[in-house]
Amino acid sequence: MRPQRRLGMALALASAGWAAQAAEIPLYETGPSQDAAFVRFVNAGSDALELSAAGSKARSRLDLGAPATAFFSVNAGAKVKGAFHAGSQRSDIALSVKPGEFATVVALPGAGAVTQTVLREQPDDFNALKSSLALYNLDPRCASAGLSVVGRSVALFEAVPSGTLQRRALNPVSISVQLRCGGKPTATPLALGNLQAGQRYSVFVMPAAAAPRLFMAADSVAR
Amino acid sequence: MPATALAGLALLVIGESHLSQSNYLINPLHDSLSAQGAKVHAVGACGASAGDWLKTIAVPCSGDRSSGAAVIKGRDSMTTPITQLIATDKPDLVVIIIGDTMASYDKPAFPRAWAWQGVTSLVKEVGSTKTPCVWVGPPWGQPGGKYQKNDQRVEMMSGFLASNVAPCAYVDSLKMAKPGQWTTLDGQHFSLAGYKSWSEAITKALADLPAVQALKKS
Numbered sequence: 111m112r113p114q115r116r117l118g119m120a121l122a123l124a125s126a127g128w129a130a131q132a133a134e135i136p137l138y139e140t141g142p143s144q145d146a147a148f149v150r151f152v153n154a155g156s157d158a159l160e161l162s163a164a165g166s167k168a169r170s171r172l173d174l175g176a177p178a179t180a181f182f183s184v185n186a187g188a189k190v191k192g193a194f195h196a197g198s199q200r201s202d203i204a205l206s207v208k209p210g211e212f213a214t215v216v217a218l219p220g221a222g223a224v225t226q227t228v229l230r231e232q233p234d235d236f237n238a239l240k241s242s243l244a245l246y247n248l249d250p251r252c253a254s255a256g257l258s259v260v261g262r263s264v265a266l267f268e269a270v271p272s273g274t275l276q277r278r279a280l281n282p283v284s285i286s287v288q289l290r291c292g293g294k295p296t297a298t299p300l301a302l303g304n305l306q307a308g309q310r311y312s313v314f315v316m317p318a319a320a321a322p323r324l325f326m327a328a329d330s331v332a333r
Numbered sequence: 334m335p336a337t338a339l340a341g342l343a344l345l346v347i348g349e350s351h352l353s354q355s356n357y358l359i360n361p362l363h364d365s366l367s368a369q370g371a372k373v374h375a376v377g378a379c380g381a382s383a384g385d386w387l388k389t390i391a392v393p394c395s396g397d398r399s400s401g402a403a404v405i406k407g408r409d410s411m412t413t414p415i416t417q418l419i420a421t422d423k424p425d426l427v428v429i430i431i432g433d434t435m436a437s438y439d440k441p442a443f444p445r446a447w448a449w450q451g452v453t454s455l456v457k458e459v460g461s462t463k464t465p466c467v468w469v470g471p472p473w474g475q476p477g478g479k480y481q482k483n484d485q486r487v488e489m490m491s492g493f494l495a496s497n498v499a500p501c502a503y504v505d506s507l508k509m510a511k512p513g514q515w516t517t518l519d520g521q522h523f524s525l526a527g528y529k530s531w532s533e534a535i536t537k538a539l540a541d542l543p544a545v546q547a548l549k550k551s
Contacts, residue, residue, distance in 0.1 A: 139380035140480050140521075141437030146447035183450070210446045236449040238456070238499035308453065308499065331450055333387075 352377025478520020
């Protein structure tokens, strides 16, 4: 079994409650009593981190090649517990996710400690004919982030404060994007490739030594 | 009568409780589609939402009709994963009739994220087999009843499905009748006359779809 799948199962168990729900199913169910909830984990640093769920020995590695997990389905309102591990450093994870919410736990490794930031979104823009793109700004030095399309005077996002995110729908096209901090082009452009209809994506702005580091993750849901 | 685009097509029809009782949709729809020359396998699972067709789970009742009479089961019923059904049937077209099991009519909030997860997972699973598909949305019921079906939520559910089932084509059942036009037994499940009307409307809508026209057997 793949580490991320083991992790997802452990998270689901850690936020227990499925069994209680199943016992209440009426003759013909017309839907759940509350919406689904999801959580994913992201390594904002350039050194590898490991991620573990409470009650499980399984660890999932987050590094530059794969800095973000998929979204794991968890029980809304239940405590999600785990930890980030960076060498001898450990940073405990404890959060709950509201119904309909997609939470992203970002680990920011620093000197002597791993800090965390949790960003949450409650999307209502699901659309199989459009792509959905979010900008997650995690760089305190980029207080007002924007994203524009390379080669075209099109701003996808403007004035996204540090520690927040914005999301929008766009046509499924192939584009590259330029980060702007305070309106000025910053960092090298990022090729997003062929965006697919119905797919959801996030572009992360992470702090780095010289200029913010950008990367994109597909907002897939683990099965 | 001229042959419609359905003539000669193998159809796999899956759905919820509407396809799980002999006096519900399963028989009139099977009859209506078969009358157009389609080879039909209809499978229903009470209470099954989109995501339940990716796995095997127990359901309170079910229906299954292919060439013979419908087989109706009670509490010993299970769902069959859609890829398994497709591998067995090798259909030309998958028809999904799901909506009422995902609208949470009796709950204050529409479970949008959960519905998105289930719908997109099922559509992707069908897409992985490269089998064309059509999703038939929920019809108007009669407000109230034990499921608390209501016009506002069914409209929301239908609108959500219309935006999220691609690349499956969407058939909007709300356009087939006026709210409350088809008499129900409990607000959600129709009398046989209602199910016959829905069956005929679904059959016509399928035959007229460009996606189905493109599959027409010469």
